[in-house]
Amino acid sequence: MKISKKMSDVGTAIIGGGVVGLAVAAKLSASRQSVVVLEKNDHYGMETSSRNSEVIHAGIYYTPGSLKAKLCVEGRDEIYSLCRKHDIPYKEITKLITAADASELGKLESIYNNGLKNGIPLEIIDRRATLKLEPNIRTVGSIYSPLTGIVSAHGLMDYFYRTFLEHGGTLQLRCEVIAIEKLSSVYQITVREGSEESTFTSDVVINAAGLFADKIAALVGIDVDKAGYRQFFAKGSYFSMIPSKAKLVSRLVYPVPKDEGLGVHALIDWGGRLKFGPDVEYLEDGTFDYSVAEEKRSAFAESIRRILPGIVNGDITPDMSGIRAKLQRKGEPPRDFLIVHEKERGLEGLVNLLGIDSPGLTSSPAIARHVENLLS
Numbered sequence: 001m002k003i004s005k006k007m008s009d010v011g012t013a014i015i016g017g018g019v020v021g022l023a024v025a026a027k028l029s030a031s032r033q034s035v036v037v038l039e040k041n042d043h044y045g046m047e048t049s050s051r052n053s054e055v056i057h058a059g060i061y062y063t064p065g066s067l068k069a070k071l072c073v074e075g076r077d078e079i080y081s082l083c084r085k086h087d088i089p090y091k092e093i094t095k096l097i098t099a100a101d102a103s104e105l106g107k108l109e110s111i112y113n114n115g116l117k118n119g120i121p122l123e124i125i126d127r128r129a130t131l132k133l134e135p136n137i138r139t140v141g142s143i144y145s146p147l148t149g150i151v152s153a154h155g156l157m158d159y160f161y162r163t164f165l166e167h168g169g170t171l172q173l174r175c176e177v178i179a180i181e182k183l184s185s186v187y188q189i190t191v192r193e194g195s196e197e198s199t200f201t202s203d204v205v206i207n208a209a210g211l212f213a214d215k216i217a218a219l220v221g222i223d224v225d226k227a228g229y230r231q232f233f234a235k236g237s238y239f240s241m242i243p244s245k246a247k248l249v250s251r252l253v254y255p256v257p258k259d260e261g262l263g264v265h266a267l268i269d270w271g272g273r274l275k276f277g278p279d280v281e282y283l284e285d286g287t288f289d290y291s292v293a294e295e296k297r298s299a300f301a302e303s304i305r306r307i308l309p310g311i312v313n314g315d316i317t318p319d320m321s322g323i324r325a326k327l328q329r330k331g332e333p334p335r336d337f338l339i340v341h342e343k344e345r346g347l348e349g350l351v352n353l354l355g356i357d358s359p360g361l362t363s364s365p366a367i368a369r370h371v372e373n374l375l376s
């Protein structure tokens, strides 16, 4: 292993070029000198940020008062306004959460009430009104969410990246952070670029490493189990509908959620394809395999029939998948985003972002503002 000389020291190092790292980079570089994003892949946005539903969530499901509820609502409004101003592809496609039978109406009402507590404009509509919007779905009544939309995740990341560059920031690709040490007033960061390792210092370190954020926290010496920072991984797979049935719905259609996750739902991607997903499959060994198992076909078709009763197993094909970083094990109650300026651990200037699962894409600009506030 060749050890090269020191890279130049910087003011702020952001670990991770996903949508969160890039949003934070765009924000902090507006007022700070010498901000660098360190990304281990060949391009930014190659992990979770490009493997999701691209939904601009309205903020319906999250616990009132939680960071997820607050940052989702703020981020949603900011994303719509950024999209309009900067030509980022988006659609105000709207969404239905629909009850397949009368037994689901109680749960539907409690989701509606939760959404109202979060200040989300929602409407309960009956079967007839639902069928006027979506004539092909199985329904006894729905929640209509006018503020739910879709955004091009790549378009949004490209915008954050351009803004960051305009502010004089630097993105260092193929640059993996492998060690971090707190010196008296700065952090010494060791990175691996190909076969070379080098070190430099940074006054501020933002850990936005997504699936690897707990590993980064551990590098700084935090006991992730004791701190409650250990991440668990829940894969979400998607199946796509054959083109002849791709027009069966025209907006996002979600079931009433049964277990973890929001339930396999219908979404329309940028190519006009109708997709269904994501399911929730906890990965036991932490290996990130993005292939979609053919064996899931029957279970998917079964879930889809809750929304579209006429679908047969042969109508769908395995599509893409993404992996969520969660702070709870399978079966445990959902935890909030964890965004901490680690002053109390004697780690002034280090901000850890962990468990940034959904609605992380929607919340990204608001997360960036939150991080800036934590540092001020």
Ligand SMILES: Cc1cc2nc3c(=O)[nH]c(=O)nc-3n(C[C@H](O)[C@H](O)[C@H](O)COP(=O)(O)OP(=O)(O)OC[C@H]3O[C@@H](n4cnc5c(N)ncnc54)[C@H](O)[C@@H]3O)c2cc1C
Binding pocket: 015, 016, 017, 018, 019, 020, 021, 038, 039, 040, 041, 044, 045, 046, 047, 048, 049, 050, 051, 052, 053, 054, 055, 056, 057, 175, 176, 177, 178, 208, 209, 210, 211, 212, 213, 216, 235, 236, 237, 278, 321, 322, 323, 324, 356, 357, 358, 359, 360, 361, 362, 363
């Ligand atoms: C199936 C699925 C569906 C979802 N749907 C939605 C949705 O519809 N709407 C929504 O709002 N949210 C959704 N989300 C959540 C959203 O995708 C995430 O919250 C968001 O993408 C997280 O972004 P991130 O930047 O934290 O992570 P990432 O995109 O994973 O970025 C982290 C980056 O850090 C880099 N990195 C890691 N370790 C190192 C290291 N040591 N050195 C250098 N670089 C490193 C990685 O290479 C990666 O590029 C979904 C998630 C999944 C999995």
